[in-house]
Amino acid sequence: MLRLLVISLSLFSLSDSLAADDPRVVFLVSEPEYQTEVTLPAFAEAQLKPLGYHSEFIFSSKEDANRFENLDALKTADVVVISVRRRTPPIEQMEIIKSVMNSKVGLVGIRTACHAFSLRNKPAPEGEGEWPTIDADVWGGSYTNHYPVGPVATIRLNDKEAAHPILKGITTTSFPSQGSLYMVAPVNGDATLLAFGEIDGKPREPIAWTRLRGEQRVFFTSLGHKADFEQPAFNAMLTNAIEWAGRLK
Numbered sequence: 001m002l003r004l005l006v007i008s009l010s011l012f013s014l015s016d017s018l019a020a021d022d023p024r025v026v027f028l029v030s031e032p033e034y035q036t037e038v039t040l041p042a043f044a045e046a047q048l049k050p051l052g053y054h055s056e057f058i059f060s061s062k063e064d065a066n067r068f069e070n071l072d073a074l075k076t077a078d079v080v081v082i083s084v085r086r087r088t089p090p091i092e093q094m095e096i097i098k099s100v101m102n103s104k105v106g107l108v109g110i111r112t113a114c115h116a117f118s119l120r121n122k123p124a125p126e127g128e129g130e131w132p133t134i135d136a137d138v139w140g141g142s143y144t145n146h147y148p149v150g151p152v153a154t155i156r157l158n159d160k161e162a163a164h165p166i167l168k169g170i171t172t173t174s175f176p177s178q179g180s181l182y183m184v185a186p187v188n189g190d191a192t193l194l195a196f197g198e199i200d201g202k203p204r205e206p207i208a209w210t211r212l213r214g215e216q217r218v219f220f221t222s223l224g225h226k227a228d229f230e231q232p233a234f235n236a237m238l239t240n241a242i243e244w245a246g247r248l249k
Helices: 036-051 073-075 091-101 111-115 134-139 226-230 231-246
Strands: 006-007 009-012 024-030 053-059 079-084 106-110 153-157 172-179 191-196 205-213 218-221
Touching: 006 036, 024 073, 024 191, 036 079, 036 226, 036 231, 053 073, 073 091, 073 134, 079 111, 079 231, 106 111, 106 134, 106 231, 134 172, 134 218, 153 231, 172 231, 205 231, 218 231, 226 231
Parallel strands: 006 024, 006 079, 024 053, 024 079, 079 106, 106 218
Antiparallel strands: 009 053, 153 172, 153 191, 191 205, 205 218
């Protein structure tokens, strides 16, 4: 059975009982900026639980934000969804994360997942692991920075990919995003671009795409600001991406 993984801060479940064949979504979450420790559990309760998906969350320790608890839950995931920002876990934990993410598990990354496991312009401290090339290796992006907070970005779906399963059921062709627009171009040539972000006077940026790593399905979006979860189109896209990455339908 394919496994679903989403990255978050300590382990808990959103369902009281779990059947042996229930698809598992595991969230690995540790980022101090966008409150995904709040928005992702609410998303899972509202969007995934009604579909029969079992969601588990792995959060980092309150004593040490770089150390995750109960990482073994990653090994039972059907899809991996990652919301982590600039953490450098102990080397042994970093090896577990890399091993899972380099397996056939479905992967979903949001927002800061493109710089999840590296510090800005300096190496990890001794004894701590890092993955500075995760963006190119896994997601297929080229994150360099983001535009200043302020301009509201317009998110436009790629009408050439309207039939893609991740865009299924989304009736709007555009919606606003309050989050600063990430600079992620160029995207790997093997990616399928699903949406773009625009702010006045700046080049259009890829905002959501998929790619294949052998048999592994990968989805990334630089959306994930708290206000994005108030957009039905974003919630639908993220739900569809989890199902697509994990081959859950």
